[in-house]
Amino acid sequence: MLAVKDLSIIYTGVRPHVPAAMNISFSLAAGESLGIIGESGCGKTTLALGIMGLLHGADIRGSIMFQGRELTTMTSARRRTFRWRNIAMVFQNSLEVFNPVITIGEQLTEPLCTHLGLSPKAAHQRVAELLALTGLDPRWQTGFAHQLSGGMRQRALIAMALGCEPDILIVDEPTTSLDPESRQAILDLIETLQRRLGFAMILISHHLPAVQRLTSRLMTMYAGRAVEYGITAGILRNPLHPYTRGLINAAPDFFPFKDLWGIAGAPPKPGTVEGCAFAPRCCQAGHQCTRQRPELAAVGVERRVACHKGGIETVLQAIGVKKSYRLGERKVPALNGVSLNVRKGEVVALVGPSGSGKSTLAHILVQVVAADAGEVLFCGRPVHKYTATSMMNGIQIVFQDPGEAVSHRFSVLDAVREPLDIMGWQDRPRRDRKAVDALGAMHLPISPDFLSRTCHALSGGQRQRVAVARALVTDPAVLVADEITAMLDPSTQAVMLRELKAQQHERGFSMLFISHDIHLARKIADRVYVLDKGSIIEHGAVFEVLGGSIHRHGRTNYCGHV
């Protein structure tokens, strides 16, 4: 019904021109619904207004085909016949949408009279019907915009858009600034109306549960471009673009227990960046990303991603890892064929009761312990003895016991610089500086006095921070944190994990967070693996496995038996 192809909208009214939406393509069949998500200023509303034909001072290129007719080349008079009649829009809710000195009823009557040619009386009748349809008392017709509550105004806006029974409804942020109850009511309303009236819908929203509920397809926009396109459920469960993942991970509706961390950095002004616009904020940006812009390319069934790396890369992978310990004559299995993967820039929690094999797995991943069978891959290459841990940007581990984390004879500076010394990284002054930076990043004092202090004079919490700083000094791609706070008091634990998460957020490394504490895992992790008796019994997004607000089915019983 609607086919948008290579649509570019450039605001020419300002200097320099702002390419607010570039090369957007999608199609929408009757009754289908498309969600568009993205941070503010990414061109979502521009796209909607462009399809509506409501933009002035903008250069529109590409094509918008509606029922076989090209809209972009039409005269504005002819275009107006399609507007409201065939394509209607529910504007973003605010007082300014309505004229403050005209009653709601009059404002709703106007398009009915102009587009459908109804008589004032018939139009009046129709408005009453529409208001009743959207659950608003028809008596409110005589009210002014400022007299209506936010929820009522939203209903009035929907009623206005539905007045001419359009084929396509564009809904822009229907639930912002509404309380949860009204929000739910509005979503219910839109859902029932769509089912009853059968219009196709484009939903622009920040509210991911709304998108999840109302749309079948999803497009992520960033800096005026579509960066991911696919089936809504698939994208929300397994986002392939780092930006989409960042949006989902920042949503408290999906991760009600997690600390709030948005995507680091701010979106650029559309058109100011060469190459991939997301590269400066991306955890896996390479040389190519800053030079060449990636095109939206198919990476799977019904999924297109604009990424040079074909989506989020897997950085650490364990395949069928087996390990058993010899206890006298007996063989005690510790891991029976465990597979897991950690992707770029994500925090994966590995939870399970004591003795489930968590630490064994961690030690196998960094090759401190050799596996009996199976393979560990780092960036797609098999890891042999210490190859991945003895390099910059490799894998690093922080062990559980702060008392053993660093040699008690070393000075703080020596301890943190040790990996660089061993790896022979650059020269001594630069190593010193890097070590001091790492200590500063973990909020440890960097006075000469502290740097020369021997580690045995540090508290457990400080030692563990020194151990984390030592792991971070090599700029690891993956940090394996093996119960690093298990021996610390709750306050020290909280402070340290926040600092670690802040570092992870800023530097974008991946983290495998091993813990027996699911509450901690829920606070920090994006995905989770549940290990029990040496086997992965469950894995998935934290909200799926460990429970969240809208996904209360929590398939695991792990929460129960810990």
Added chain:
Amino acid sequence: MSCGPAACTLPLPKARPSIRLTSGGRFGLAVLGLVCVLALAAPLVCGHSHRQATGTPLAAPDRHHWMGTDELGVDLWAQVCFGARVSLIVGAGTALMAGFGGAAVGILAGYRGGWTDRLCMRLIDILLVLPDLPVMIVLAAFLGPSVGTIIVVLSAFSWVFTARVVRSRVLSLKQRRYIQASESYGAGVWYLLRRHFLPEIFPLASVGMIRLAGRAIVAEAGLSFLGLGDPTSRSWGMIIHHALGFRGIYYTDYWKWWLLFPWLALTLVVTSLALLGKDLEKAADPRVRTH
């Protein structure tokens, strides 16, 4: 926790743990120091020669010879002072040789593990069960009496103690997380030795070496007493050997002085070493060390 540079000027623990000596340790250190000084400055502190007769034979202590003289009239004070040299050389030589050798074997066995470890441990077991004195007597008899021989013979039997202690230490160190971390950064054997193992092992080995020194001094005296020492040297054991070999002991009482002073010197030195060793042992054990 998050104190800035300014806030961290609070009183801090000292960077390195200081070794605190008990009064016994201090006494030991003082005696050893004194003996060392006497040994080094023997020609200066002794008014008489230690080889030539300077008084009447078998004199009791008096103003001129305040430890008395031997059967030839040689001053005993001079003999004891010069004898200290031999005893100290034997003690220090054995301690260093056995200490370093033992530490090297211990590190090798502990770090490499496997058959190297098994081989070393079996060798140590054999040396432990062998009765050392008879073997030493035989060896000394075959190799000929000299200070060098005595050091070698004593070392050959003494390294096992250091090796055992060092090996067990290395075994436990190898399991430490920070050592595993260092290894995972790609640290080689030499790095681990230099930065991790040796600093940990040195205090342990030095305690062992102090003990070995005491043992070596006694053993040298024993061998000398049995007549297997270097006859040209005048070690304390040799003095005792000569005193007891003097046929006239049945006719006079004065030879007792001849025996008393070397014995006293020997006992004092060995006791001092033991006292000092005990204190160092405490200092080397991190659990005892004051934080």
